[in-house]
Amino acid sequence: MQYMTVTEAAAQRVKALLDKRGKPSAGVRIGVRSAGCSGLSYTLEYADEQGEHDEVVEDHGVTLLIDPKASMFLLGTEMDYVEDKLQSGFVFNNPNEKGRCGCGESFHI
Secondary structure, rough: OHHHHHHHHHHHHHHHHHHHHHOOOEEEEEEEEEEOEEEEEEEEEEEOOOOOEEEEEEEOEEEEEEOOOOOHHHOOOOEEEOOOOOOOOEEEEEOOEEEEEEOOOOEOO
């Protein structure tokens, strides 16, 4: 099983965001934090440099740095980007999730 994968749509969006940033980046850091009614939510932020304990995922030409505190929650996850008439954003298809809150903002394992 791959650690984490990125769809072509998500990779294109990450590339576009990094290009707009206007300064060199090591990639995008993905993590989880305590939030919402189900307990955890995903976080994304620009990474200026790779952390000593970050897991590195390179897929479709982008680099994702996985926060070491999030690694056990993200094993086997696919990161996608969805755009429709009402909303757009990154979507995480995580086989480890046991449930999500009604609004879809948080999950539990």
